[in-house]
Amino acid sequence: MSILINKNTRLIVQGITGRDGSFHAAKMKNYGTNVVGGTSPGKAGQTVEGIPVFNTVKDAVRATGANTSVIFVPAPFAKDAMMEAADGGIKLIICITEGVPVIDAVEAQRYIRMKGAQLIGPNCPGLISPDESMVGIMPTNIFRKGGTGVISRSGTLTYEVVYNLTQAGLGQSTAVGVGGDPVVGLYFEDLLQMFEDDPDTDSIAMIGEIGGDAEERAARFIKEHVTKPVAVFVSGRQAPPGKQMGHAGAIISSGSGTAAEKIAAFEAAGVPVANETSEIPELLKKQLNR
Missing domain, CATH: 3.40.50.261 (Succinyl-CoA synthetase domains)
Known part of the structure; x- marks a missing residue:
């Protein structure tokens, strides 16, 4: 067994069309992580490494049944991304972004808990259950x-x-x-x-x-x-x-x-x-x- 992530994890990548998001989405997918989609506002219908892109987290969850999200967006937008994930039905949110203002992290953490979800990060490398799933930059x-x-x-x-x-x-x-x-x-x-x-x-x-x-x-x-x-x-x-x-x-x-x-x-x-x-x-x- 493992904790938090395993072979049943269904992952979406927020910010998948950016430099870091696309690079690490490919690495996670190649490791065997079940990357089912990504989000980038205004870019729905595109694909990144064969991964479908959606405009919003809600759209991605509705289409893919995703339960986990990893965030690769710039710091000024990280709070909104974390809150959008929780609002969209994601239960485990991993925020890789560094430089997130403390007040933003406080507000996002409170909202995520209120929604019954869990947060790892921000400013973290993510997590890995070897031979099952890797979410982040490990x-x-x-x-x-x-x-x-x-x-x-x-x-x-x-x-x-x-x-x-x-x-x-x-x-x-x-x-x-x-x-x-x-x-x-x-x-x-x-x-x-x-x-x-x-x-x-x-x-x-x-x-x-x-x-x-x-x-x-x-x-x-x-x-x-x-x-x-x-x-x-x-x-x-x-x-x-x-x-x-x-x-x-x-x-x-x-x-x-x-x-x-x-x-x-x-x-x-x-x-x-x-x-x-x-x-x-x-x-x-x-x-x-x-």
Whole structure:
């Protein structure tokens, strides 16, 4: 099994006629993702890599039965795209777009929840259930099907960790990049619960970073609700206070959000913390007795 996406996922690509949308639509389709359509206002009737284009999400859902959407539109239009997806009946929305204003993300997230849908992102690489479906911009060649669930705030560190897991013989059930903005959709606690409930996930790798208190909350959640082995890496150990590092959400302010505080929270919860991403497979194997 996997979480969120699988072979039954029916995907539409919002912004499919743009440079990024068309490029990644082709990559997702070639991986085996069931890309059933795309949207681009005023371009209904066209095709991109054999994928039909519709004017609106509602039109696409009506014609294809799509249940998932991935968004490749410029930041000024991302809020409208996310809300249109939820309004059109999409139940899982993945927003790849970076640079989305925080207030736009807040408004979109609230509307999506009101519609009973789920959001991943914005500013994320998407997610993949190896050999089943990939939605986003993941480098599929490093992933292998297996039992380790991956949750990460960082795209590139996701790839480092997954490469090391695969090399160590630990395949992945699903890997999710939650995004590095201050406000995003599904986050650590949501996904930890999903992996805990997934019978085919036997362990969890988490990648956190400085800024906010999501990791501290995740540590408490793991201690109270997660029974499966977990290993964590926290980036940004050398980041100075007040300095934004990479992501809009990766900033230490008012003496909080430091890597040291996050690491201490995980250690207090009994969760092993890697000094380097390459250590995660061994930390998991020790708990799995492999």
